[in-house]
Amino acid sequence: MRQISYREALHEVLDYELQINPDVFLLGEDIGPLGGAFGVTTGLWQKYGNERVRNTPLSEIAIVGAATGAASVGMRPVAEIMFCDFLFVAGDQLINQTAKMRYMFGDQCQLPLVIRTVIGAGQSAAAQHSQSLEGLLAHIPGFKSVIPSTPYDAKGLLKTAIEDNNPVLFYEHKSLYNMKGEVPEEMYSIPFGVADVKRKGKDVTVIATAEMVHKSLRVADRLQKEGIDVEIIDPRTLVPLDMDTIINSVKKTHKAVVVHEAHLSYGPGAEIVARLADEAFDYLDAPLKRVGAKDVPIPMAPHLESFVIPQEEDIYKAIKSVVD
Amino acid sequence: MMNKDFAGEMLTTMIKIRLFEEKAVELFAAKELPGWLHSYIGEEAVATGVCLALNPGDYISSTHRGHGHCIAKGVSLKAMMAELYGKKTGYCHGRGGSMHIADFSKGMIGANGIVGGGIPVATGAALGSKMKKMGKVSVCFFGDGASNQGAFHEALNLAAVWNLPAVYVCENNLFAETTPQSEHQHINDIAQRAVAYGMFGDIADGMNVLSVYEKAKLAADRARNGEGPTLLECKTYRYRGHWEGDPQPYRTKKEIEEWKKKDPIRAFQQYVIENRLLTESEIEKATHDIQAEIDEAVVYGRKSPLADVQEAVCSLFV
Numbered sequence: 330m331r332q333i334s335y336r337e338a339l340h341e342v343l344d345y346e347l348q349i350n351p352d353v354f355l356l357g358e359d360i361g362p363l364g365g366a367f368g369v370t371t372g373l374w375q376k377y378g379n380e381r382v383r384n385t386p387l388s389e390i391a392i393v394g395a396a397t398g399a400a401s402v403g404m405r406p407v408a409e410i411m412f413c414d415f416l417f418v419a420g421d422q423l424i425n426q427t428a429k430m431r432y433m434f435g436d437q438c439q440l441p442l443v444i445r446t447v448i449g450a451g452q453s454a455a456a457q458h459s460q461s462l463e464g465l466l467a468h469i470p471g472f473k474s475v476i477p478s479t480p481y482d483a484k485g486l487l488k489t490a491i492e493d494n495n496p497v498l499f500y501e502h503k504s505l506y507n508m509k510g511e512v513p514e515e516m517y518s519i520p521f522g523v524a525d526v527k528r529k530g531k532d533v534t535v536i537a538t539a540e541m542v543h544k545s546l547r548v549a550d551r552l553q554k555e556g557i558d559v560e561i562i563d564p565r566t567l568v569p570l571d572m573d574t575i576i577n578s579v580k581k582t583h584k585a586v587v588v589h590e591a592h593l594s595y596g597p598g599a600e601i602v603a604r605l606a607d608e609a610f611d612y613l614d615a616p617l618k619r620v621g622a623k624d625v626p627i628p629m630a631p632h633l634e635s636f637v638i639p640q641e642e643d644i645y646k647a648i649k650s651v652v653d
Numbered sequence: 654m655m656n657k658d659f660a661g662e663m664l665t666t667m668i669k670i671r672l673f674e675e676k677a678v679e680l681f682a683a684k685e686l687p688g689w690l691h692s693y694i695g696e697e698a699v700a701t702g703v704c705l706a707l708n709p710g711d712y713i714s715s716t717h718r719g720h721g722h723c724i725a726k727g728v729s730l731k732a733m734m735a736e737l738y739g740k741k742t743g744y745c746h747g748r749g750g751s752m753h754i755a756d757f758s759k760g761m762i763g764a765n766g767i768v769g770g771g772i773p774v775a776t777g778a779a780l781g782s783k784m785k786k787m788g789k790v791s792v793c794f795f796g797d798g799a800s801n802q803g804a805f806h807e808a809l810n811l812a813a814v815w816n817l818p819a820v821y822v823c824e825n826n827l828f829a830e831t832t833p834q835s836e837h838q839h840i841n842d843i844a845q846r847a848v849a850y851g852m853f854g855d856i857a858d859g860m861n862v863l864s865v866y867e868k869a870k871l872a873a874d875r876a877r878n879g880e881g882p883t884l885l886e887c888k889t890y891r892y893r894g895h896w897e898g899d900p901q902p903y904r905t906k907k908e909i910e911e912w913k914k915k916d917p918i919r920a921f922q923q924y925v926i927e928n929r930l931l932t933e934s935e936i937e938k939a940t941h942d943i944q945a946e947i948d949e950a951v952v953y954g955r956k957s958p959l960a961d962v963q964e965a966v967c968s969l970f971v
């Protein structure tokens with residue numbers, strides 16, 4: 330099968346949706362002539378024009394608010410927030426408007442909108458451009474949260490996100506944009522709430538998201554040589570969260586380690602291990618482990634950044650600590 | 654433009670808002686209504702003048718002080734009252750209450766508990782209308798206090814630069830909760846801020862329904878004709894506290910009494926009688942009918958069932 334990048338996979342879906350659905354439009358900062366800070370919308374402004382690919386002022390509040398209002402009257406906006414670090418400039422819109430509008434008004438409207446944004450460190454972009462904040466809004470009922478780790482998943486999940494009639498937060502990891510992988514030419518959707526087993530194994534379950542999936546895969550190869558067989562599960566969506574797949578794996582391995590780039594404390598991993606403790610306690614033979622970024626802002630200097638962000642060594646140690 | 658029917662609609666809309674609010678205040682004081690209450694009494698001419706200048710399908714969005722806007726847009730008093738009671742038959746099945754009434758079927762896309770929070774959303778409705786070529790105008794009501802929020806700035810700038818069919822109606826009642834306008838912004842006329850966005854700014858006498866109507870009509874027409882958004886400031890005054898229970902240390906009784914002399918309902922009543930548009934007995938009859946409708950809404954609210962608790966956890970997503 331052909332190989333394309335994570336960026337190209339996302340681009341294909343946006344291009345396709347703009348082509349087939351007149352209600353779909355894009356809005357965001359510098360998504361026009363430039364094609365977005367990470368190039369995902371390259372060429373779309375040239376192809377579809379100002380009306381469909383809306384280059385906005387520097388106004389996160391207005392971007393999220395306008396997307397929400399437009400969705401409430403029948404459009405299907407796909408907004409881009411350049412970095413997830415800027416999401417909370419629009420905190421009220423997200424938390425008090427978008428997330429609440431349908432429920433609070435007694436189900437009177439649908440909000441088919443997607444907010445694409447960028448997470449992740451690895452580029453020495455420092456504290457305000459490197460965060461993985463996917464857990465924050467997963468705490469707010471009213472959003473679906475998607476966090477793809479491969480080009481294949483990115484394409485199928487973005488398709489589903491745009492087809493969904495609810496607010497969807499779509500987190501793209503900046504280190505993955507250039508990653509290539511097999512992606513079919515045709516369109517396909519990957520349902521939300523269905524985890525993917527990225528590697529089959531029988532000794533320990535690793536639940537990982539975004540770039541941590543790839544780090545965990547490399548660690549698994551290393552551990553294989555030591556005779557430890559790691560199963561790696563990527564939930565792909567945090568809301569809804571596919572606990573069935575995770576629990577089925579734990580029934581087999583009896584051990585679980587959650588790995589994410591978000592900060593450790595109160596991160597998505599806390600939710601996953603809490604649910605495992607609650608729903609799979611009887612199958613567990615070892616303490617539940619979490620690996621996440623150290624609880625400090627992401628520093629700039631490359632050696633400090635990589636110290637703070639989970640590395641293969643951290644994942645390796647966490648897994649070893651439960652299997653030994 | 655001013656014929657008997659239209660004058661009657663203007664007057665009865667204002668009276669309906671006043672009487673509904675008086676009833677709500679009474680029920681709230683009697684502890685029949687849960688939650689909070691922000692009365693619109695005194696400001697009736699603004700909601701009425703603006704909404705009557707709109708087409709039925711046009712959008713409005715509102716604030717914590719939103720009952721007047723809803724009524725002027727023609728929502729059901731029964732479903733509204735039931736929502737104040739927190740009942741299943743209310744607009745939001747009891748999930749919203751006084752601060753969050755919406756009736757999408759009437760273009761009323763929601764009141765808001767966050768000061769300024771509705772302005773970007775209303776702007777989005779204008780964007781949707783423009784992109785879908787619906788020909789609808791989106792009107793956003795908010796207060797003088799809200800005009801200091803960042804959301805106001807971002808939304809108006811966006812609306813201007815995208816030439817959206819929006820009308821931003823600032824109800825300047827001279828106070829943001831307990832803070833007088835002179836202490837929260839260094840201008841008297843909020844409409845001046847329109848200049849900064851390159852949009853049209855206008856001022857209406859918010860105690861005069863005809864003044865509001867005239868200015869709102871111009872703004873709505875401009876929006877509909879593709880001439881862009883307007884910031885329309887309506888100078889008005891609320892007679893009651895910011896919320897029911899507000900001790901109001903920030904103003905004098907005398908000030909309130911002075912404003913009551915300009916009461917928008919009394920003034921317009923005088924106007925329609927002097928101009929022989931309506932007679933006193935017609936007004937009396939209409940008032941009586943409105944009171945009956947409100948009383949019926951109260952009975953409906955009281956008697957309606959509560960939503961099942963399971964409904965509170967079943968419909969987060971479509």
Ligand SMILES: Cc1ncc(C[n+]2csc(CCOP(=O)(O)OP(=O)(O)O)c2C)c(N)n1
Pocket residue numbers: 716717718766767768769795796797798799800824826828829830895
């Ligand atoms: C973001 C936010 N800050 C503060 C409040 C508390 N609050 C509710 S109403 C209000 C005053 C609003 O004043 P204004 O916009 O002039 O509207 P008015 O009440 O006069 O109609 C305040 C401060 C709030 N609801 N939301």
